[in-house]
Amino acid sequence: MPHPIVKWSVSAIPLIAAVLLQTVAPAVWAQPASGPVRAIPVAQGLENPWAVAFLPEGRFLVTERPGRLRVVEADGRLNPPVAGLPWVAAGGQGGLLDVVLDRGFASNRTLYFCFSEPAPAGAAGNSTALARARLSEDRTRLDDLRVVFSQRPKVASSLHFGCRIVEGMKDGRPDGTLFLTLGERFQRMQDAQTLDNHHGKVVRVGKDGSVPRDNPFVGRAGALPEIFSYGHRNPQGATLGPDGRLWMHEHGPQGGDEINLPQPGRNYGWPLITFGEQYGGGPIGAGITAGAGMEQPLHHWTPSIAPSGMAFLTSNRYGSAWKGSLFVGSLKFQFLNRVELSGAKVVREERLLGDLGERIRDVQQGPDGYLYVLTDNPKGRLMRLVPP
Numbered sequence: 024m025p026h027p028i029v030k031w032s033v034s035a036i037p038l039i040a041a042v043l044l045q046t047v048a049p050a051v052w053a054q055p056a057s058g059p060v061r062a063i064p065v066a067q068g069l070e071n072p073w074a075v076a077f078l079p080e081g082r083f084l085v086t087e088r089p090g091r092l093r094v095v096e097a098d099g100r101l102n103p104p105v106a107g108l109p110w111v112a113a114g115g116q117g118g119l120l121d122v123v124l125d126r127g128f129a130s131n132r133t134l135y136f137c138f139s140e141p142a143p144a145g146a147a148g149n150s151t152a153l154a155r156a157r158l159s160e161d162r163t164r165l166d167d168l169r170v171v172f173s174q175r176p177k178v179a180s181s182l183h184f185g186c187r188i189v190e191g192m193k194d195g196r197p198d199g200t201l202f203l204t205l206g207e208r209f210q211r212m213q214d215a216q217t218l219d220n221h222h223g224k225v226v227r228v229g230k231d232g233s234v235p236r237d238n239p240f241v242g243r244a245g246a247l248p249e250i251f252s253y254g255h256r257n258p259q260g261a262t263l264g265p266d267g268r269l270w271m272h273e274h275g276p277q278g279g280d281e282i283n284l285p286q287p288g289r290n291y292g293w294p295l296i297t298f299g300e301q302y303g304g305g306p307i308g309a310g311i312t313a314g315a316g317m318e319q320p321l322h323h324w325t326p327s328i329a330p331s332g333m334a335f336l337t338s339n340r341y342g343s344a345w346k347g348s349l350f351v352g353s354l355k356f357q358f359l360n361r362v363e364l365s366g367a368k369v370v371r372e373e374r375l376l377g378d379l380g381e382r383i384r385d386v387q388q389g390p391d392g393y394l395y396v397l398t399d400n401p402k403g404r405l406m407r408l409v410p411p
């Protein structure tokens with residue numbers, strides 16, 4: 024039987040005095056020029072859905088943040104929750120979050136999901152955890168469940184879990200690793216600059232939880248070996264680009280949402296540099312946007328759009344003008360953002376689906392080449408985007 028859902032309410036790196044004079048273009052919006060897309064409901068009545076994955080025979084696997092995993096039939100029918108989940112600390116931004124299928128799912132039925140994991144009985148706090156399991160042949164339960172990674176340390180917070188999973192590749196082939204994005208838990212933002220914790224990091228682990236030998240901090244005293252990159256805030260979108268590189272975005276504080284291409288061992292600056300500001304106004308730290316030894320974002324949104332979900336379109340379903348575009352959901356302004364790229368440079372953006380009036384939590388390209396979005400509401404929807 025599934026466990027019940029649990030509910031619960033550094034030192035900064037010194038900056039070089041000379042600030043790097045780099046300019047990163049903020050968002051510049053264009054009116055849609057490619058014609059509208061229609062959002063066709065596939066399934067309704069999902070409670071704050073967070074992520075979607077694509078099962079064989081046209082079915083979908085959807086997480087609901089309060090702690091349920093559901094199989095959605097091709098005709099939109101919702102099945103009862105899948106049994107066998109671990110305890111989930113559901114509250115605030117925490118709950119059952121991302122889910123992805125193993126590339127070999129057709130033969131091994133393995134999937135990975137991340138969630139807010141409560142501390143053991145008698146202890147306080149929670150953290151983001153990554154688990155693997157097998158979906159039973161009848162799609163009703165998870166078997167052989169194993170938590171392969173737990174963010175350390177656990178803290179008493181209901182904010183900034185991050186929690187997007189990407190299966191890694193090397194030289195165009197799967198390399199047996201998983202990337203997991205981790206938030207800095209809000210009140211522990213200084214932790215993002217130190218390597219003795221997993222707060223504000225991207226970690227890279229083997230599918231069994233092992234540490235890849237080529238991780239950048241393996242063997243470094245005082246550094247956790249799972250860390251791939253650091254200096255992140257709250258990354259809720261990640262994907263592989265067409266060339267196999269990892270892309271991600273992260274929430275800024277009242278401005279300064281960022282797109283980054285994390286590289287091994289690099290520092291992405293939070294909270295020492297940011298294009299955002301304190302909630303209510305005022306600078307964060309020294310109020311600077313660049314610093315020695317810290318990477319600049321590829322792009323930033325100021326004001327914040329509160330991004331969630333991230334996918335490249337590789338199909339021809341919407342015509343050549345859209346192929347290769349990056350799609351990102353906006354929670355704050357309730358639209359789907361199409362980001363047009365020239366190499367790794369953002370050249371144009373379009374706001375789509377604004378007439379829905381719903382927070383876009385996830386966006387994925389399905390096996391049929393269409394884009395699918397999840398809307399984050401108590402009665403959320405899974406929708407297919409159809410060209411005119």
